[in-house]
Amino acid sequence: MNYERYFQENREKHLGELKELLAFPSISCLSEHKPDMARAAEWLLNNLIESGFENAHIHQTNGHPIITADYLHAPGKPTVLVYGHYDVQPVDPLHLWITPPFEPDIRDGKIYARGATDDKGQMFLHIKAIEAILKQEGELPVNIKLCIEGEEEMTSPNLPSFLEANKEKLSADFVVISDTAFLETGRPAIPTGLRGICSLDVIVNTANSDLHSGTYGGGVPNALHALVSLLASLHDKQGRVAVEGFYSDVPDISPLMKTEFAKLNYDEEQLRINLELGALYGEEGFSFIERVGARPTLELHGVHGGFQGEGLKTVIPKEAHAKITCRLVADQDPEDILDKMKNHLERHLQSGAKLSIITGVKIRAFNIDPSHRILQLAADAYEDVYGVRALFTKEGGGIPIVEAFSRILQAPVVMMGFGLPDEKLHAPNEHFNLENFDKGLRTMVSFLKKI
Amino acid sequence: MNYERYFQENREKHLGELKELLAFPSISCLSEHKPDMARAAEWLLNNLIESGFENAHIHQTNGHPIITADYLHAPGKPTVLVYGHYDVQPVDPLHLWITPPFEPDIRDGKIYARGATDDKGQMFLHIKAIEAILKQEGELPVNIKLCIEGEEEMTSPNLPSFLEANKEKLSADFVVISDTAFLETGRPAIPTGLRGICSLDVIVNTANSDLHSGTYGGGVPNALHALVSLLASLHDKQGRVAVEGFYSDVPDISPLMKTEFAKLNYDEEQLRINLELGALYGEEGFSFIERVGARPTLELHGVHGGFQGEGLKTVIPKEAHAKITCRLVADQDPEDILDKMKNHLERHLQSGAKLSIITGVKIRAFNIDPSHRILQLAADAYEDVYGVRALFTKEGGGIPIVEAFSRILQAPVVMMGFGLPDEKLHAPNEHFNLENFDKGLRTMVSFLKKI
Structure with a gap:
């Protein structure tokens, strides 16, 4: 042997x-x-x-x-x-x-x-x-x-x-x-x-056709404007998820857990250098390890709408898309979080725009x-x-x-x-x-x- | 003959x-x-x-x-x-x-x-x-x-x-x-x-690589988050362009011009129906004809970043793109407007993100x-x-x-x-x-x- x-x-x-x-x-x-x-x-x-x-x-x-x-x-x-x-x-x-x-x-x-x-x-x-x-x-x-x-x-x-x-x-x-x-x-x-996860796809629609921004620009809703302002509303300026009730099943990090995390002696500065970032980013008041280990998050994975090719196309797009997931911790219920997201998105939608939401995975x-x-x-x-x-x-x-x-x-x-x-x-x-x-x-x- | x-x-x-x-x-x-x-x-x-x-x-x-x-x-x-x-x-x-x-x-x-x-x-x-x-x-x-x-x-x-x-x-x-x-x-x-026009492409970069949202989500900047919050900052809730000084060379609509516009007897309701919109949208306090004829505008023509395919890819994208134009009226100077846009975008950029701006056409x-x-x-x-x-x-x-x-x-x-x-x-x-x-x-x- x-x-x-x-x-x-x-x-x-x-x-x-x-x-x-x-x-x-x-x-x-x-x-x-x-x-x-x-x-x-x-x-x-x-x-x-x-x-x-x-x-x-x-x-x-x-x-x-x-x-x-x-x-x-x-x-x-x-x-x-x-x-x-x-x-x-x-x-x-x-x-x-x-x-x-x-x-x-x-x-x-x-x-x-x-x-x-x-x-x-x-x-x-x-x-x-x-x-x-x-x-x-x-x-x-x-x-x-x-x-x-x-x-x-x-x-x-x-x-x-x-x-x-x-x-x-x-x-x-x-x-x-x-x-x-x-x-x-x-x-x-x-x-x-x-962490658990839940996902949703968001589609914003406006007019029944793409429109010329010369003829219509400033006078009709633009699906991309509606989408970006909707997506921007999902976080506050302190990096927290701004969806009402998002954190309600998230306990404070216990002193014991804080000690365990500290033991890891995680080098945030080295991470920042490895990723060539000017700064890390996240919810204020938490370390990187706490943010990814013990805090939930909401991330955009893909956004697209309008013209993406070479050159300029002065179009007002009729639809725009986003893919979103939330990472969940502790007792957060994926169904409950998705409901809260849906409520938030519907409440923050710009007038003149229509919203479709397709929910995906739901894992605790x-x-x-x-x-x-x-x-x-x-x-x-x-x-x-x-x-x-x-x-x-x-x-x-x-x-x-x-x-x-x-x-x-x-x-x-x-x-x-x-x-x-x-x-x-x-x-x-x-x-x-x-x-x-x-x-x-x-x-x-x-x-x-x-x- | x-x-x-x-x-x-x-x-x-x-x-x-x-x-x-x-x-x-x-x-x-x-x-x-x-x-x-x-x-x-x-x-x-x-x-x-x-x-x-x-x-x-x-x-x-x-x-x-x-x-x-x-x-x-x-x-x-x-x-x-x-x-x-x-x-x-x-x-x-x-x-x-x-x-x-x-x-x-x-x-x-x-x-x-x-x-x-x-x-x-x-x-x-x-x-x-x-x-x-x-x-x-x-x-x-x-x-x-x-x-x-x-x-x-x-x-x-x-x-x-x-x-x-x-x-x-x-x-x-x-x-x-x-x-x-x-x-x-x-x-x-x-x-x-x-109307005149000026255009710019905006690129937001974060880490040097796309990252897994499980491992990093909540702890690093996401190029899409940074971009959508930047783009959302370009308008206020009243549909006005929020770039400082954007309207400074835009005169009020004269009473004569108001009369000319009124003569057109423009049917906004019919337009709304033709475009199958729940509502028209634009700068508060102006009619559709005034918005597109006598007011400047800022439109998003294309936004993309991250995963756009079928299914779910839990990626934190390292870059995101947007194409923007402004339609200009009266004496607005395209160079001046582009400078104001650049200032605005730089001032509103989230920490940890990098910004590239490429300006395009400039027509009065x-x-x-x-x-x-x-x-x-x-x-x-x-x-x-x-x-x-x-x-x-x-x-x-x-x-x-x-x-x-x-x-x-x-x-x-x-x-x-x-x-x-x-x-x-x-x-x-x-x-x-x-x-x-x-x-x-x-x-x-x-x-x-x-x-």
Whole structure:
């Protein structure tokens, strides 16, 4: 049993396989990539079988396929369910990528591709770590179940019903997910909270036709004016969300939590420099870590209307669009927040304009107690490999499925991430640091053997 | 000499030629249409020669070609310079066109195509009216010069220098332009004022990369938030432009002008119904006609940033864009207004965001006295054909070149339009009413013979 030698000897093979997986343009939210999703799922199925998993199966859903597999030969031992996702975000703006997003490229010890860190690279660690134990020891110290989905980047519309329908088959003592990041290089973190999310699309309409701004300018409503003033009304000058009642289910940050946050010793100035910002920005009276960890937020993800081409088109646009999400904390109810948003938008709409609102995802925040045994074992495993114990944090992002696993399978969820905060997930030039690929394999072996 | 019979016998031929002209996708502001611009210019050259014009010539410019031609065989008689443009606006959103924008289609007595009313159809009237006089009488009652450009829809960047360089060659007693509209069917109008225009593009940048809204949301500036709050700050709640000093060179509307406007008896309710609006919108305390005729305005023509595709992408965009113009009246100086806008935008920018501003066109407003002889003759000509005298109005739009002709050639400019206000210029399903095509030919013959 020499894992160090095994992982060294198999490094090229592992990276070759990862490159194959990253080459699939498995963008779940764009329907033209449906065939790529199916091909990626097929590839994973074969890789799982070759890695020694049993009962590998592709499940069709109303959206993209879910893959399950298991290895259940440790009677009396705990069962661990590993979750990951093989779908990725869109790649635009494409011209900002140094190498094409679906032609994985290794440089400076990093592998560049869409999905490298979110989540193909991290998910792949589990498959190879489990294969390693099987190859080295002929058996696993625990029972393993795998559930890999293809709709995480579109907030997993079909996974909850799949979990409900397969509650028995997927039952586990713990759920393990690797889809989060370190605090920084060499400083692993285990999130004990995730923000929830709710989303809505806003469309403002004015006249029944685009109009010439010479003939009509100043005398008719302009859909863009109406939209920007509506969107601007969503925040006040202090960076707070101005929607009435938005914060009513948000508790003050407790003194204990303030202490935990302080322990992180987060370097805001370094973040500002990394992002090349003149200043950070957010709700007054809170640190960056508090803002993204313990405070809700409302973000605009896309706005468009009117002419966007080269040159000048003196048009008064008849419609304008915006995409908005709110990140939620504590007991905020997505339905309630969406209702409050709708009320606000309707009340602030300029006269002469019409408003359409389409609501989307609705996911509550998730929290787990850091003193839980499985979280402590995970921290031990990191310590074995990285020499430092993982810190317990609150994560600003949502992994919509975490709350669903916790609720439907009634199992504690431990998030063991191996990404880094600057790996450009959801942006051009996404990458995954190979140091964490290598150490991640070793950490997962250590973790599974500790359980 | 029977013009009625001549125009009836040649109607099919004229419409056939117009369709050929409208079929060129001569969109000046999109560089991929440069070859179409050249082909349209070539077609016009040949049509002018066939119509009896002399000295027809295509002049290359730094942008798109200018066509000139003349017929100077009326010694001692006045010289009339006719201006028109053969370029058109972009066609998006293309899916809203009932028939393709460059496949002219006649239905319900209207010809549908991009450029039908603005300005190919109206410009073509002059060529065919002059051809008619030549064919019927063998000579013209005046000297005629023609100047047709291809950059009006991009605010004629090369025409002023062309006019300067050819001041002698193009010198005239009057300039005639048909690129405006009636008040409504059967109610011709002669604009005695045009608003000026200035434009700017605004780009807001925040971080050096798009960021994930889970990890960063609430803790970093969002380029879209910064942009929409900046854009919303440009107007107050009463529909006035909130840029400091914006109105300082705008005089109150004089009692005389108020009377002229009242004479138009403009039906705002009908406009509201035509545009299917819940309400008109604009600066408080002014009528629609006053707002577009005598008041300046600031309009957003395009805004974009972040994700615009199908589905949800939880990105914090690093940049966002807006296109803005101001329509100007009276003595407003475009340079001065642009400076005031820049000051305003810089002062209202959210911390953590960077601002880039690119200024564009700068054209002053234009005014002419309605008692001028040539304007009275034009009104007479309309009366001959339509049975009603044209009213003198202020036009909200700019024809950038009008101010340039007036200034460079030192000649009075008379605007004899034949469009209708609802002909969707700059919008999908642009068209030109053939009643005004037919009567326009007769009006121009009458006008030229009166001079």
